[in-house]
Amino acid sequence: MFDLFGNLVFRAVLRPDATSLAVLTAVAEAPKGRVLAVHGFTGAKEDFLFLLPELAANGWTSSAVDLRGVHQSTSSGPYDLDTLASDVAAVARDLGAPVHLVAHSFGGLVAQRAVVAAPEAFASLTLMCTGPAGFLASADLIPVTIDRVTMFADELEGHTLEQAWDAKTAYENVDMHPAMASFLRERFVAGSHEAAVQNTYDVLHAPDALDAVAASGVPVAVMYGERDGTWSQVTQNDMAVRLGTIPVVIPDSTHLPMLENVYATAEALDRFFVGDPSERALGHSDANRT
Secondary structure, X not given: OOOOOOOOEEEEEXXXXXXXXXEEEEOOOOXXXXXXXXXXXXXXXXXXXXHHHHHHHOOEEEEEEOOOOOOOOEOOOOOOHHHHHHHHHXXXXXXXXXXXXXXXXXXXHHHHHHHHHOHHHEEEEEEEOOOOOOHHHHHHHOHHHHHHHHHHHHHHOOOXXXXXXXXXXXXXXXXXXXXXXXXXXXXXXXXOHHHHHHHHHHHHHOOOOHHHHHHOOOOEEEEEEOOOOOOOHXXXXXXXXXXXXXXXXXXXXXXXXXXXXXXXXXHHHHHHHHOOOOOHHHHHHHHOOO
């Protein structure tokens, strides 16, 4: 119904266990470096469909990956956070490490572990609309999120991906264009049921890994939409304090700033990528005014 890929280059990165990881890339004409984006819970690489070309226009050859068991990435498992993190590090090396890692929501939990396990593969880490641990660590601050994710976890038990997705979308009752609704359903049900169950468990229960991230030496930015409430902004601000930085607040956006305010997100990322590590925390305050 519409071309979701445009001029993006598609390729697969193969892992030793026969997992195939689907990657989309926007190539910069004179690249200043490389970016790898990791999607969130029930998301996929297309969540960065508009951000990748914008970053490429700013000089960054930019890629997004489907985590194993999601959409076009095929795998027989396992799907735990450490394995997903190993995949992300492998893709970074395949693309030409070190890369700037941009991780959204659940992807932030994966990316933190990737940075801890292989800090040499990453030039920086941007934690976008995510937290230091699973949702249950801040359950009292995000009751709507907890309600929706636990409902989805219950639906996944004993039901197909199609049945669980339909129950989820009916429960959340979000108004969107029929073509987009159809695409989101199709890409989710193309994945692995086992992966969906594991991802749901981990997005709720993942332990805090932030101290190890801070000790890795990889520069880290914290970024979220000004109306994001999926992960509490209190939690995200506390995370920034622990990392010794100031959060980047993207205006006119909620939990998906890379879709809702592409230009401001790309500009904030560009400023972070080009800044010296010692200057990055100061630079964040400028991004807040984008």
